Amino acid sequence: MSDPVRIRLGNRVFEGRNNAYLLGADTGEATLIDTAIATPEVRTELEAGLAEHGLGFADIERVVLTHWHEDHVGLAGAIQAAGGATVRAHAADAPVIEQDPDAVAAMRERQHELFDEWGMPEAAREELLAFLDRFEDITDEPPSIEPFEDGAHVPVGDGELETVHLPGHAAGLTGFARAREGGPELFSGDALLPRYTPNVGGADVRVERALEKYLDTLVCIADGEFARAWPGHRDPIDDPTERAVEILTHHRERTERVVGVLAEHGPADAWTVSAHLFGDLEGIHVLHGPGEADAHLVHLEAGGIVEHTEAGYRLVEPDSDLDELFPAAAVAASRPGGDD
Numbered sequence: 001m002s003d004p005v006r007i008r009l010g011n012r013v014f015e016g017r018n019n020a021y022l023l024g025a026d027t028g029e030a031t032l033i034d035t036a037i038a039t040p041e042v043r044t045e046l047e048a049g050l051a052e053h054g055l056g057f058a059d060i061e062r063v064v065l066t067h068w069h070e071d072h073v074g075l076a077g078a079i080q081a082a083g084g085a086t087v088r089a090h091a092a093d094a095p096v097i098e099q100d101p102d103a104v105a106a107m108r109e110r111q112h113e114l115f116d117e118w119g120m121p122e123a124a125r126e127e128l129l130a131f132l133d134r135f136e137d138i139t140d141e142p143p144s145i146e147p148f149e150d151g152a153h154v155p156v157g158d159g160e161l162e163t164v165h166l167p168g169h170a171a172g173l174t175g176f177a178r179a180r181e182g183g184p185e186l187f188s189g190d191a192l193l194p195r196y197t198p199n200v201g202g203a204d205v206r207v208e209r210a211l212e213k214y215l216d217t218l219v220c221i222a223d224g225e226f227a228r229a230w231p232g233h234r235d236p237i238d239d240p241t242e243r244a245v246e247i248l249t250h251h252r253e254r255t256e257r258v259v260g261v262l263a264e265h266g267p268a269d270a271w272t273v274s275a276h277l278f279g280d281l282e283g284i285h286v287l288h289g290p291g292e293a294d295a296h297l298v299h300l301e302a303g304g305i306v307e308h309t310e311a312g313y314r315l316v317e318p319d320s321d322l323d324e325l326f327p328a329a330a331v332a333a334s335r336p337g338g339d340d
């Protein structure tokens with residue numbers, strides 16, 4: 001079994017260039033993990049990447065998707081239309097990828113509820129909705145999905161992948177693990193990225209207690225002792241456990257900053273906390289910033305450190321020990337190889 005073929009694809013909008021991974025290229029059962037955004041330029045890039053291995057869209061047997069975001073699923077429908085590929089994704093994300101009208105409407109409705117809850121000003125809301133509308137037309141005809149759950153086995157020509165549910169950034173986010181000489185590897189989608197910390201709270205408004213779920217996801221990755229992770233964006237990660245611990249530590253520090261903001265400026269809503277943390281935001285960050293702030297506030301609320309009042313989140317236990325909220329970090333850090 002060899003390294004996957006990594007096809008790098010343009011994306012000026014979200015977390016940086018996307019990766020699609022091609023497995024089993026010469027087995028007659030070619031499998032693609034993720035498909036990138038459905039713009040004409042990226043379609044040409046993906047076609048060129050496949051052509052280097054003598055393949056076209058019609059030769060793809062199977063597509064597996066890490067999560068519903070447009071920059072990962074965009075071209076899946078076109079690939080399926082070309083040759084009838086089976087397209088698979090987690091059951092929680094399948095209806096959104098299929099653009100089921102009820103699922104899309106429920107997502108929109110939840111966004112609007114949260115914009116109110118976060119205290120997003122009208123002008124920012126309008127700017128964000130205009131930004132999101134620009135992307136309405138970059139999703140082609142959606143694929144029809146054969147859903148999977150956690151722990152499913154998916155054949156990929158020269159072996160198989162095991163699905164690993166890694167919620168937080170998205171409800172259905174799934175990594176794909178496979179055994180290899182030298183240790184198991186994980187196709188991590190946006191659950192584990194190098195340098196960049198994946199957004200939680202804004203990136204999928206359907207996820208309740210998103211930070212708590214994502215911390216569990218990071219512990220799951222750290223515990224997996226993967227020899228390598230192949231992320232949805234940017235370069236491979238050679239020590240996934242170390243990277244997971246790094247992101248856990250980062251979230252703990254961010255939580256401390258949120259407590260600091262409330263101590264100085266509270267009570268405050270998520271929008272105000274976001275402004276203190278991140279300053280002025282543009283584009284997709286108008287969604288991600290307050291979403292991230294809210295995910296941290298909800299996590300603090302669950303731990304009894306803040307309470308939600310009419311005036312916003314109020315600090316009730318300013319001197320609390322955040323260890324209670326980050327048992328995950330303690331577990332991961334105590335592992336051999338964890339730093340502190």
Ligand SMILES: [Zn+2]
Nearest residue numbers: 069169190203
């Ligand atoms: Zn994503």
Ligand SMILES: [Zn+2]
Nearest residue numbers: 015071190232
């Ligand atoms: Zn992404």
